[in-house]
Amino acid sequence: MTQRELLSVRLCDLKVSIEGTWLEERIARVRDELGQRDLRFNPHFWLSDEWFSPTGVPGVALPFYLAHPKLTRLERSQMLEAEGATADACLRLLRHELGHAIQHAFKLERRREWQRLFGKASTPYPEAYRPNPASRRYVHNLPAWYAQSHPEEDFAETFAVWLRPRYNWRRHYQGWPALRKLKYVDRLMAELAGQPPRVRSRAKPFPLSRERMTLGTYYERKRAHYSVGFTDAYDRDLKRLFSEAEGPRDRRETAATFLRRHRREIRGMVAKWTGEYQLTLNQVLEQMMGRCKELRLVADGPERKLVLDFAIMLTVHGMNYLYRGREWHVM
Structure with a gap:
């Protein structure tokens, strides 16, 4: 099927899944990283149109275009890049989204120390932000100094850095104000080790199976958004x-x-x-x-x-x- 023909296909008719793809290995790897920390909340994963972890759901949606090489090539041709299409980028995004998922699972944003260090989760998301690349109050995981965009993103990025295996974050962030956040996450995760989550929803908002727009329409809207x-x-x-x-x-x-x-x-x-x-x-x-x-x-x-x-x-x-x-x- 050519790319032109593919653009006329509806998202729900793509017949792709996580099972049997390279994504399975990446998901297994981050699950293992959680297991090594004795974090026993069981996040679920599904395909949607983008990366996200919905509020109130301890799970992660992955973009459909990562489930098949032809779809990844189409994403690149339409958007000039495919976010998360390399092994390293995929793992960074998965750890980031797991930060959101564990926040949802244990309602961490309600804790006073969480709010003191990261801010209030109820803070409206800005339409744009002006990050300070020189700031040492935030960790670096995703590009564009994304931790600076919102308190929830700050926590998710801090969690992602903390979860990364064989990474000496204490040494790397020595002298940075961001180290206080990492130490808090370290204490908090030790407290949560072995505990069942407070929220166990298995909901899968915006699943690919319900997206009836064609790929052509999807990319028109996505390009307009950007x-x-x-x-x-x-x-x-x-x-x-x-x-x-x-x-x-x-x-x-x-x-x-x-x-x-x-x-x-x-x-x-x-x-x-x-x-x-x-x-x-x-x-x-x-x-x-x-x-x-x-x-x-x-x-x-x-x-x-x-x-x-x-x-x-x-x-x-x-x-x-x-x-x-x-x-x-x-x-």
């Missing part, structure tokens, strides 16, 4: 980096052409730095190239310096959208 818009607010920064053309006969390369020539390198560079969705970055680049054309800007200066300076500028402005991508489902 879309961004730019105004002339970035003109000043573009004019600082590039020069204005000196009349219609200016022979220098236009800034729009320069960015088009280096777009893949720039996009990959910024995505690596920030963890930002490449689709969002691609749309930002499109908007900026359009403004460069309208402003008649030209690339004047050392090529490598222009590439790096623009990548830094894109990183700074792209931070406004770091959270929006991961709000496709509340995690």
Whole structure:
């Protein structure tokens, strides 16, 4: 089946499952990690349209596109990447989602010390956040300094770092304020060791079997969700980096052409730095190239310096959208 044909298939008709795929091995591995800590809550896993752990459910949903190589390739072709498609990325996400699941299983957000260290779970999720990459108050597990987006994400990220086997978090985070959170999680999990969970729901919200939209519609909506818009607010920064053309006969390369020539390198560079969705970055680049054309800007200066300076500028402005991508489902 071609990708075009696949886009006309409904999600509920994909006939994929976790069983028999590489996901089984990853899930077994994190279950073993829980068992080694004597954490006996039994999280369940199912396929849906994204990564998430629903409020009140001690389980984890995984995205359908990880259940078959052809679907993973389709995800990459439609979204420019497939989140969790490598072994390491999958394990990081699973540990993060298990942090949410164990929070739901034991209602940890109700504890006073949990609230004192992480904040209140009832805090509204922001539409965007501006993380401080230099902050040492938060651990690093997922890209984009995701622990800074919300108290529940802070806990899930801290749990993920704590759960990681053969990782000396005490040494790595020595001197960081984040170490207090890790030590709290360590004490808390020791307290919960061997205990049955308070919440045992086996619900599977938004299962793939009930999603009747086609893959084509799904990706249209997903791309729209990740879309961004730019105004002339970035003109000043573009004019600082590039020069204005000196009349219609200016022979220098236009800034729009320069960015088009280096777009893949720039996009990959910024995505690596920030963890930002490449689709969002691609749309930002499109908007900026359009403004460069309208402003008649030209690339004047050392090529490598222009590439790096623009990548830094894109990183700074792209931070406004770091959270929006991961709000496709509340995690």
